Amino acid sequence: MGLESILDSQRIDVMRTLENGDDLIVKIIDIFVGETPARIDRIRIAAAKSDLEVLRKESHLLGGGAACIGASQLSTLAGQLEQIVSQGIFDSSHLQLCDEIFQEWTRLSTSLENHFAELLP
């Protein structure tokens, strides 16, 4: 399964044209995959406590990082959360959106893990 089936192929193509593009893609995905679990935890805790400042900051960074690697769905969901939090209207009815983010992250990280596992000799 190619990366294009997991991430936005246009974004992958853009990065590929950089010098050492393939290495860079792997490096950027690695950074994103490495830092996202802790970020997801912070979102989970902040959502439970309705800590809007942490939620806004973490959803912003999650959405930006996801957009950078071409994880469009995760980026869109994180962007929606950021917008809701920025408008100050976050309440328990939006916990469903947080769950969608967590599920999308689980799906994405599993797909990426499988993809890189297949590449191992």
Place this chain on the structure above:
Amino acid sequence: MKINILLVEDSTVDRALIQPILQSMANVLVATTLAEAKNFLRVEDIDMILLDVELPDGNGFDFFAQLRVEKNTKRIPVIFLTYKKETHDEVMGFSLGAEDYIFKPVDHIRVRARIEAKIGRIIGSRSQESLIQKAGLRIDLAAQRVFILAEGFEARLVDLTPLEFKVLVHFVRHEDQVFSREQLIESVWGNNLNIVDRTVDMHVCNLRKKISGGRCSLDSVHGVGYRFCVR
């Protein structure tokens, strides 16, 4: 000639993508907070800033407004970095006087083209800035020569070593700013680990004597370092 670009970006992922693009064209200094950016601006000659709008310790627009009122930073071109959805940011940035706007996730081909054009302009204006005249000093950057201009007298050539010249230019470009010895070592000598504080003192002391006929001074700031002042 490579210019110095300060990248102010807190996202690790974005830094990993943007930094290599910039490094092929310029010396890149990286700050992840506004506080770090301020420190760089105090001690380095920054030619351009790429500034994220959302940073952990503040907002890029507010920081930009501060830069525009400071004597030493008001002319530095600033390019904002933001996500595509934040189009209102673009309007805000331009209304404040930003040089340009780059949307994230960055498209490196566009970024490279736009930054290259701006670097070309900076290098062009820098080569035109071959002469600094301040406080009775005339500094010829191309010839690396310094003259003291005293009223009623002919310009007097000051005999400076290349390092003294670099130290002087650094101070003149950052009038009234206090620099610690460590900051001077970093800015003038680079990452030369063999330089000790005493070396800095010796150069400043020599320089102080040599420019004593001008309307300026290199003052000691007790417990901190040195400052270039215009009298």
